Amino acid sequence: MxxxxxxxxxxxxxxxxxxxxxxxxxxxxxxxxxxxxxxxxxxxxxxxxxxRPKHVRAMSPRIAWAAAALGDGVRPTWLRADELSRLRARLSSEAAPTGAWRAQLAAAGARARFRAGPAQVDALLDSPHTVRTGASATNVVGDRLTGAPGADVWVANADVAIELTRGLGLLRSSAGNVTISVPGADVDRISADGRNAFRLIVARDLMLEDDPRARAAGEDLILHVEQEAWWRVSRRPAQ
Missing domain, CATH: 1.10.1660.10 (Multidrug-efflux Transporter Regulator; Chain: A; Domain 2)
Known part of the structure; x- marks a missing residue:
């Protein structure tokens, strides 16, 4: 049939x-x-x-960030050589469906929402301590999402997040227009270019949004990374 x-x-x-x-x-x-x-x-x-994996198991935060780094051509120096070898072998196997990647990257870190005014949003996005993700990094996928002013960023650790929220006077709110995320593991860097988070992380955050346009942009980005990066990972000699 x-x-x-x-x-x-x-x-x-x-x-x-x-x-x-x-x-x-x-x-x-x-x-x-x-x-x-x-x-x-x-x-x-x-x-x-x-x-399709029989059981999709979420990666640990440090492995999820390493997978995202490899997808952007960055060596994740926080992994041991044996861990890096196993991860490369996993990534160079048959590509999993997009839904599997979303599940595997779900452990990438913790997110918190805050309510912020336009000036606070601008200050958060301009801060040297943040890297953009989700809709805030839509230049990565070439599709600027519209709507109320907001920000979606990653910071290096919880201490930075606390300092930013206190310094900017952000108010915790489950329906807030600002999302601040923390990796949940010690990594050397949280972005490929110093401005936007690794593309798989950006895609993961887009796919967690309620806006169907954001989810579609996230899927497009995952497809792009799959097509562009996994072949490179599979052909790069182990280091």
Missing amino acids: GMAVADVARDLGVTDRRVRSLIKAGALPAEKVGGVYVLSERDVDAFARRY
Whole structure:
């Protein structure tokens, strides 16, 4: 029996967009019938066995940050040589669906929301102690999200977060327009370029947002990193 794109997306736990990308990449066989893609159950089952982990286990924070660093071509010096070798082997294996990467990166750190005015938002984004992520780093994905002024940033540790919130007078609020995140593990750096967090971390934060545009931008970014970076990781000699 033939399956529609929406049926495949539901079974694999990914979006329709992701299924179409897999089809175009040749990872999922499909044929067009009446202008729409139709896939066989056998091909979908075979794909699921190869690409979908039986149990998606979240990475620890330090491993999640290392995976994000490797995706941006940065060597995670906080890992031991044996840990780095195992992580490279894991990343160079068959790419997991986007949903799996979101789950694996869920342990990347802790997030807290605050209420802030426009001047406070500007000061937070301009601070040398923050790197932008989520919608605040949408220049990474080439799609500026619109809406109420806000900020989504990472800082090096909890002490920096406390100093910033106190210094700027930010008020804790579950519905706040500012999110400050902390890695949850000691890492040498939290960004590739000093301004934006590693792209997988940016994507992870976008996919945690309520805005469907943000979630779509996050998925696009994960797809881009998968296509651009994993082949490089698999071909780089162990160090």
